[in-house]
Amino acid sequence: MGIGLRTKKSVRLKSLSKRMNRSIESFKGDHLEDSDDEVFEKVEQLEKISVKGKHLTPVPKQDKKVLCRGNEIDSEQFRRRMRRGNVTRYVGEGRKSVVRGRNELGKDVESAGKGMDSTSGLLKRKPSRWKKRDVDGDDSDYEQYSGYKDSERSNERIRKEEAVNKKFRFKRSKVDIELSKSKCDFVSEDAEIEKNGKGKGKENENSEQKPVRRPTRVLDKSGKKIRVQNKPGENGLMAPAVPKRRKRAIKIDPFDMSNKRLVDSDENGQQVDELVENVPVISKNGQFRAIRPSDEILSFVEDNLLGRRRLIELKNAGYNVKLSAPLDNIPFSSSEQRAKIEENVFRNKLEFFAAAKVSSSFPPPTIPEIAFAGRSNVGKSSLMNAITRQWGVVRTSDKPGLTQTINFFKLGPKLCLVDLPGYGFAYAKEEVKEAWEELVKEYVFTRTGLQRVCLLVDTKWGLKARDQELIDSMERSKTPYQIVLTKTDLVFPIDVARRAMQIQEDLKKNKSIVNPLMMVSSKSGAGICNLRTVLAKIARFVKP
Numbered sequence: 167m168g169i170g171l172r173t174k175k176s177v178r179l180k181s182l183s184k185r186m187n188r189s190i191e192s193f194k195g196d197h198l199e200d201s202d203d204e205v206f207e208k209v210e211q212l213e214k215i216s217v218k219g220k221h222l223t224p225v226p227k228q229d230k231k232v233l234c235r236g237n238e239i240d241s242e243q244f245r246r247r248m249r250r251g252n253v254t255r256y257v258g259e260g261r262k263s264v265v266r267g268r269n270e271l272g273k274d275v276e277s278a279g280k281g282m283d284s285t286s287g288l289l290k291r292k293p294s295r296w297k298k299r300d301v302d303g304d305d306s307d308y309e310q311y312s313g314y315k316d317s318e319r320s321n322e323r324i325r326k327e328e329a330v331n332k333k334f335r336f337k338r339s340k341v342d343i344e345l346s347k348s349k350c351d352f353v354s355e356d357a358e359i360e361k362n363g364k365g366k367g368k369e370n371e372n373s374e375q376k377p378v379r380r381p382t383r384v385l386d387k388s389g390k391k392i393r394v395q396n397k398p399g400e401n402g403l404m405a406p407a408v409p410k411r412r413k414r415a416i417k418i419d420p421f422d423m424s425n426k427r428l429v430d431s432d433e434n435g436q437q438v439d440e441l442v443e444n445v446p447v448i449s450k451n452g453q454f455r456a457i458r459p460s461d462e463i464l465s466f467v468e469d470n471l472l473g474r475r476r477l478i479e480l481k482n483a484g485y486n487v488k489l490s491a492p493l494d495n496i497p498f499s500s501s502e503q504r505a506k507i508e509e510n511v512f513r514n515k516l517e518f519f520a521a522a523k524v525s526s527s528f529p530p531p532t533i534p535e536i537a538f539a540g541r542s543n544v545g546k547s548s549l550m551n552a553i554t555r556q557w558g559v560v561r562t563s564d565k566p567g568l569t570q571t572i573n574f575f576k577l578g579p580k581l582c583l584v585d586l587p588g589y590g591f592a593y594a595k596e597e598v599k600e601a602w603e604e605l606v607k608e609y610v611f612t613r614t615g616l617q618r619v620c621l622l623v624d625t626k627w628g629l630k631a632r633d634q635e636l637i638d639s640m641e642r643s644k645t646p647y648q649i650v651l652t653k654t655d656l657v658f659p660i661d662v663a664r665r666a667m668q669i670q671e672d673l674k675k676n677k678s679i680v681n682p683l684m685m686v687s688s689k690s691g692a693g694i695c696n697l698r699t700v701l702a703k704i705a706r707f708v709k710p
């Protein structure tokens with residue numbers, strides 16, 4: 167770099183000596199003792215031109231005579247500008263002018279009238295560095311380029327706009343405060359400040375930058391802080407917001423047999439691990455969880471793998487989980503062993519033979535009947551398929567209300583299974599559902615060959631009012647009925663046991679009830695074998 171600089175210096179010296187009509191030797195001779203840099207500095211002073219960095223090539227000195235459009239601009243001012251922008255030449259309006267000059271970065275620029283400022287005749291530059299004041303296509307947008315009068319005009323306009331804005335903001339804040347005063351019974355903090363005149367100046371100062379804050383926290387008459395709604399109510403008053411209550415998180419342990427609730431957090435959100443006992447009003451769920459099943463029921467549930475179970479548990483117990491109702495098979499059994507149903511009567515083919523919508527169309531009662539009653543979707547039809555292992559003979563659906571007639575199925579010469587329409591919620595008209603209910607009651611009251619009614623109850627929901635109604639009517643007609651808990655695979659084993667205990671307790675005084683209470687799952691097959699055994703006894707004592 168040093169060499170390059172020296173070369174340029176020598177070139178520069180040469181041109182200077184030429185211009186000043188002095189030989190280089192004579193020039194140097196004056197400053198023999200000076201270093202090159204010092205000589206340069208002196209040359210710079212002489213020429214009054216900037217020699218910075220690499221831009222050592224001087225701009226050739228031009229004639230001071232300047233041609234401007236109509237000589238409108240003060241020549242002294244223009245010259246000053248020219249010096250700042252390093253403009254060297256300008257040819258007037260209407261002619262294609264060539265301007266050579268140097269921009270702010272010290273770079274030589276040559277322009278053929280394209281980048282000219284129309285008023286000042288200065289070289290235009292990309293205006294990104296200038297602060298844009300207003301976007302209206304006016305030249306005064308760019309402070310740097312606008313003439314003195316233009317900039318003054320724009321400044322004045324900006325000042326006016328700011329004054330109007332300020333006035334508007336102040337007015338708005340005043341209206342807001344007055345509104346809140348008149349609408350709200352409480353004395354707002356903000357209004358109080360305004361009233362006392364404290365921070366009034368501050369308010370005005372800040373109003374330029376910040377939007378006025380609407381009062382949301384106010385003081386009531388006792389001086390206590392309360393929240394008010396942002397929007398006024400129907401009557402136009404700012405009503406105090408109702409504080410939101412935190413919901414208590416309750417941990418539920420499926421194996422917890424006590425009626426204790428573990429409270430995770432109190433209302434303030436603080437962690438409190440305390441046992442809440444002796445709650446005066448216990449919910450139905452709480453009452454259910456308070457039930458302590460007997461050891462007998464608990465062991466029965468465990469032995470028969472009732473309740474929700476993991477597949478791995480069933481696999482380990484030797485059941486093939488790929489089969490439908492796998493628990494209705496002998497563990498670690500072959501396919502031949504699996505095909506066997508212990509009770510002969512249930513090995514018979516299940517055959518549909520009659521359907522009745524009204525009592526007059528009931529078939530003659532020649533063989534004993536076992537009816538399956540219960541709420542819609544409780545699993546009556548599925549259970550009939552499961553106990554006979556003949557999937558698909560009785561139609562099932564996840565939509566409540568599929569079975570709408572009393573359907574009679576023959577199971578060999580000795581037994582008849584009857585699928586009753588469900589009651590309670592179903593996708594049917596009210597009057598239609600009432601008709602089903604009446605039909606079921608009529609069948610249960612009047613049917614002579616009816617040996618037993620299996621009243622199916624969903625383990626999850628337990629006995630409902632309509633179940634109780636049917637039980638009462640069967641009690642009155644002395645129809646033997648047996649409670650069968652269904653869908654046990656959907657609840658925890660402990661809850662299966664609790665439900666069994668609960669129903670046994672509720673119905674222990676009933677006379678027509680047949681014990682034991684059965685627990686089954688048509689899906690997993692749990693308890694199906696036991697139900698078969700119980701029902702097969704009915705067929706055994708029938709005389710052909």
Ligand SMILES: Nc1nc2c(ncn2[C@@H]2O[C@H](COP(=O)(O)OP(=O)(O)OP(=O)(O)O)[C@@H](O)[C@H]2O)c(=O)[nH]1
Nearest residue numbers: 543544545546547548562563564567568569588688
């Ligand atoms: N998980 C599970 N689902 C079951 C069980 N039994 C039945 N279901 C399902 O429950 C739904 C209703 O079964 P259905 O047998 O049609 O019930 P229903 O009592 O005959 O119903 P209606 O004919 O409408 O009175 C079906 O989607 C069955 O797959 C069971 O033991 N476990």
Ligand SMILES: [Mg+2]
Nearest residue numbers: 546547568569
């Ligand atoms: Mg059905």
